[in-house]
Amino acid sequence: MFQVPNDCRFKLKNHSLNSSDADGNNGAFIIIFEGRELQCIASDGEGWDHVSVSLSNRCPNWREMSYIKNLFWDEEDTVIQFHPPKSEYINNLPYCLHLWRPQDIKIPLPPSILVGIKESERKE
Numbered sequence: 001m002f003q004v005p006n007d008c009r010f011k012l013k014n015h016s017l018n019s020s021d022a023d024g025n026n027g028a029f030i031i032i033f034e035g036r037e038l039q040c041i042a043s044d045g046e047g048w049d050h051v052s053v054s055l056s057n058r059c060p061n062w063r064e065m066s067y068i069k070n071l072f073w074d075e076e077d078t079v080i081q082f083h084p085p086k087s088e089y090i091n092n093l094p095y096c097l098h099l100w101r102p103q104d105i106k107i108p109l110p111p112s113i114l115v116g117i118k119e120s121e122r123k124e
Contacts, residue, residue, distance in 0.1 A: 001074050002049040002101065004042050005029060017041075025049070033067050042072060047103050049073070054096035069099055078107045 002025055010017045010028035019027025025044040030037055038060065041052045051072050053060045060068075069079055079101045101107070112118060 001077070002044060002072060005031065005071055031068065031071065033064055036064070038064055038068060040068060040072075044103070049079075049101040049103060051099045052093075052096050053099070054093050057095065059095045060097050065097060065099065072099070073101065077101060078109060080107060 004025050004027065006021050008029045008031050009019055010030055017028035025042055027042060029040040029042060031040055032038075036055065039054045039056075043050045049072075051068060053065060053068050055064075065081075069077075073079055079099045081097060081099060
Protein backbone atom coordinates (compact mmCIF):
# COMPACT_ATOMS: atom_id res chain seq x y z
CA MET A 1 0.00 0.00 0.00
CA PHE A 2 1.24 3.46 -0.91
CA GLN A 3 1.52 5.99 1.91
CA VAL A 4 3.54 9.12 2.59
CA PRO A 5 5.51 10.17 5.70
CA ASN A 6 3.40 13.22 6.59
CA ASP A 7 5.89 14.39 9.23
CA CYS A 8 8.51 14.83 6.48
CA ARG A 9 6.46 17.11 4.22
CA PHE A 10 8.38 20.01 2.70
CA LYS A 11 7.50 23.22 4.55
CA LEU A 12 9.00 26.57 3.69
CA LYS A 13 6.98 29.72 4.02
CA ASN A 14 5.11 30.52 0.78
CA HIS A 15 6.95 27.85 -1.25
CA SER A 16 5.33 26.22 -4.30
CA LEU A 17 6.29 22.69 -3.16
CA ASN A 18 4.49 22.97 0.18
CA SER A 19 1.75 20.42 0.81
CA SER A 20 -0.37 19.24 3.72
CA ASP A 21 -2.20 16.12 4.86
CA ALA A 22 -5.13 17.38 2.76
CA ASP A 23 -3.04 16.63 -0.36
CA GLY A 24 -3.08 12.91 0.46
CA ASN A 25 -0.24 10.99 -1.19
CA ASN A 26 0.90 14.01 -3.20
CA GLY A 27 3.62 16.45 -2.23
CA ALA A 28 7.30 17.09 -1.63
CA PHE A 29 9.17 15.49 1.25
CA ILE A 30 12.61 15.81 2.85
CA ILE A 31 13.82 12.46 4.17
CA ILE A 32 16.98 12.21 6.27
CA PHE A 33 18.77 8.89 5.78
CA GLU A 34 22.26 8.16 7.06
CA GLY A 35 22.90 11.89 7.45
CA ARG A 36 21.88 12.73 3.88
CA GLU A 37 18.90 14.78 2.74
CA LEU A 38 16.84 12.86 0.19
CA GLN A 39 14.43 15.13 -1.65
CA CYS A 40 11.30 13.27 -2.72
CA ILE A 41 8.21 14.15 -4.68
CA ALA A 42 5.29 11.73 -4.40
CA SER A 43 2.11 11.42 -6.44
CA ASP A 44 -0.68 8.93 -7.02
CA GLY A 45 -2.40 10.12 -10.19
CA GLU A 46 -3.05 8.68 -13.64
CA GLY A 47 -3.18 5.12 -12.23
CA TRP A 48 0.37 5.18 -10.83
CA ASP A 49 1.99 5.57 -7.43
CA HIS A 50 5.26 7.47 -7.94
CA VAL A 51 8.16 8.81 -5.88
CA SER A 52 11.11 10.70 -7.33
CA VAL A 53 14.27 10.72 -5.21
CA SER A 54 17.12 13.18 -5.66
CA LEU A 55 20.25 14.46 -3.98
CA SER A 56 22.06 17.70 -4.74
CA ASN A 57 25.40 16.18 -5.80
CA ARG A 58 24.85 12.58 -6.99
CA CYS A 59 22.22 10.00 -7.86
CA PRO A 60 20.70 8.05 -4.98
CA ASN A 61 22.29 4.66 -4.34
CA TRP A 62 20.65 1.26 -3.80
CA ARG A 63 20.44 1.60 0.01
CA GLU A 64 18.82 5.03 -0.27
CA MET A 65 16.33 3.89 -2.89
CA SER A 66 15.47 0.79 -0.83
CA TYR A 67 14.90 2.93 2.24
CA ILE A 68 12.55 5.22 0.30
CA LYS A 69 10.75 2.25 -1.22
CA ASN A 70 10.05 0.80 2.22
CA LEU A 71 9.06 4.19 3.62
CA PHE A 72 6.46 4.94 0.93
CA TRP A 73 5.30 1.36 0.24
CA ASP A 74 4.91 -1.80 2.30
CA GLU A 75 7.94 -4.10 2.45
CA GLU A 76 6.12 -6.77 0.41
CA ASP A 77 5.05 -4.39 -2.38
CA THR A 78 6.91 -4.56 -5.67
CA VAL A 79 7.93 -1.26 -7.24
CA ILE A 80 9.99 -0.63 -10.36
CA GLN A 81 12.43 1.75 -11.99
CA PHE A 82 12.08 2.20 -15.74
CA HIS A 83 14.76 2.54 -18.37
CA PRO A 84 12.67 3.93 -21.25
CA PRO A 85 13.77 4.30 -24.86
CA LYS A 86 16.30 7.11 -25.22
CA SER A 87 13.80 9.06 -27.32
CA GLU A 88 11.49 9.15 -24.27
CA TYR A 89 14.08 10.36 -21.73
CA ILE A 90 13.14 13.32 -19.57
CA ASN A 91 15.86 14.67 -17.30
CA ASN A 92 14.75 17.75 -15.38
CA LEU A 93 17.13 17.06 -12.49
CA PRO A 94 20.60 15.55 -13.04
CA TYR A 95 20.63 13.40 -9.87
CA CYS A 96 17.08 12.07 -9.73
CA LEU A 97 15.71 8.51 -9.87
CA HIS A 98 12.08 7.37 -9.84
CA LEU A 99 10.10 4.53 -8.25
CA TRP A 100 6.81 3.46 -9.82
CA ARG A 101 3.95 1.10 -9.02
CA PRO A 102 0.83 0.67 -11.16
CA GLN A 103 -2.33 0.81 -9.06
CA ASP A 104 -4.51 -1.65 -10.99
CA ILE A 105 -2.19 -4.53 -11.88
CA LYS A 106 0.29 -6.73 -10.08
CA ILE A 107 3.84 -6.33 -11.38
CA PRO A 108 5.08 -9.69 -12.69
CA LEU A 109 8.41 -10.90 -11.35
CA PRO A 110 10.88 -13.22 -13.09
CA PRO A 111 11.55 -16.61 -11.48
CA SER A 112 13.81 -16.04 -8.47
CA ILE A 113 16.35 -18.61 -9.73
CA LEU A 114 17.20 -16.17 -12.55
CA VAL A 115 18.39 -13.73 -9.87
CA GLY A 116 20.19 -16.20 -7.60
CA ILE A 117 19.71 -18.90 -5.00
CA LYS A 118 17.49 -18.07 -2.03
CA GLU A 119 19.24 -18.39 1.34
CA SER A 120 16.66 -20.99 2.45
CA GLU A 121 17.51 -23.17 -0.59
CA ARG A 122 21.31 -23.16 -0.22
CA LYS A 123 22.85 -26.51 0.54
CA GLU A 124 25.66 -26.73 3.04
